Amino acid sequence: MIKFIRFADALSAWFGKAFAWLIILMAAGTGYEVFVRYVLNSPTAWALDVSFILYGTLFMMAGAYTLSRGGHVRGDFLYRLWQPKNQAKIDLVLYFLFFFPGVSAMIVSGWKYAERSWRYGEVSVNSPAGVPVFQFKTVIVVAGVLLFIQGIAQVMRCIHCMRTNEWLEAEEDVFETEDLLMAQHAEAEKDAHP
């Protein structure tokens, strides 16, 4: 079970991180558009389409990664006061009640939606450049599948937590500055007053 959780965490993280680098492309591409518009006086026809395709792909593909690292916002002012095993019980029920139906709908109907788009090689209507969007619509399906796999891992996490009363955290290699600083501070306090 723990093996599968680790596998799903790694899978989600791999996809999330790989597509996260699109931000660099996005900054460079949009910067390029500004440059050619003002300096060379010849704006591109594709910049707008490309920027939202990059943005949409980026955040959709990061959905599962964010879930595995507990990054989706919760209304947790009561939740945080509960014992981990009680948190896990509630979560477990809600994963089945809310998460899987929604994500399954995303995969199934996303598939139909993307398939239709592939069939006639759909291109964006925003510009005459004819930027293809069928691959972009496929992102919905892929994001859904990744979420589904991560969801199974989250359910296992809940079961694990109900047994041990302790959340099995995903391996983490990047931290928000505030979390890092607070952790360091807590560590230093512990050393100062053992």
Next chain:
Amino acid sequence: MTDPQVALLMLGLFIVMVFLGFPIAFTLMAMGIGFGYYAYFDERRQWRAFNRLEEDAGWWDSASTYAEGLLNNRIFDLFINQTYTVMSNEVLTAVPLFLFMGYIVERANIVDRLFSTLNIASKNVPGSMGVAALITCALFATATGIVGAVVTLMGLLALPAMLKARYDKSFASGIICAGGTLGILIPPSIMLIVYAAASNVSIVRLYAAALLPGFTLVGLYLVYVTGRSILQPSAAPRPSEDEVPDVPGIKLLFMILTSFLPLAFLILAVLGSILFGLATPTEAASIGALGGIVLAIAYRAMKWQRLRESVYLTARTTAMVCWLFVGSYTFSSVFSYLGGEHVISEFVQGLDMSPIMFLLMAQVIIFLLGWPLEWSEIIIIFVPIFLPLLPLFEIDPLFFGILVALNLQTSFLTPPMAMSAYYLKGIAPPEVKLTQIFAGCMPFLICVFISMALMYIFPNIVFYLPNLMYGS
């Protein structure tokens, strides 16, 4: 049950579900689909294929056709369409770029230079360290827009310095908490982009409108800090010579040139190009991100690990905000299809309120929501409930948005979920108590309320710039 009653049930049930602490994006998605299935249910669609089956069709064919019929509901198309709308939203494309700029600037080793420079520059002002801390917070928060980072970095830098100079503990904490929170208000802020995406108000006008109110609030904060320092010098003693050294004018000038100016220039370049119509917010944000990288390289802070962190954290935070939109777009279109919006607006009309009463009620509700919830949930989920009501009272959504943005400053400062205070407590020395931090935030809360009242009495603070630049 009639449809509008179902809509109200949907909203009520959702609020209960939020309190269970499940990731809200998925709660919204599932409830949108669930209630949408009911709303768009069409018996003919369900049985159409099944009735066409041959008499002697096998059990597998019948079962699968039946299942397909069950899934033949327009809600599924609506859900995917709404998802795609979020994915191709032109306004939201600026979100990851501004976040990226923020994460880069946050890691550029800039804040300590900025604070020590301003500390020396403001030496002769009453409450000089407090003023320096506040301005550093405001500037740094404007450039990064990430409240937690500003509060913790400044909490490690400015709080010990102020405590050493025998500042009052809660006074010093309040300055940092309130100053760090300004990043979500002063443009280019991400909160305003999110409001623009939720309300269809032009983001450019919103930025122009938020400038003067933002400065008004900073001004009020400064008045409070210097005023209290004058009236109660023991709360903010003058720092001694070795705490803040005297430096010759030419060296100070050099310090300002290398710390204050580049960051201010970056902010002005980004904001200016948006306000003067030279670039869309997305383009300006990408310039800001590239500029942030240049800045980080110039400060020799550009390391591979920091770039990776910025890239990954950008993806996570963008996913957090935008998946919330995916859920709420579906949820709210089902809600209004069921007639929920209509029934609420009828109810509010029946209350026979004057515009000022309505405005007060809305702001009080948003203020109260800010206690347990964070700004992203409030703007994406709850503010859209008020938006259709604004025309009834002839309130401009632009004006409403600015009031909300001011109001949500408080959501970081009020318990039980005062994020700013918790961040500060997380890194403060143990003798600084959480209650002292809250007490220190209170006067700043009052400043926020005063600024909101000022906006109401002099709406021109909001409208002057947008009308001047883009006509009314």
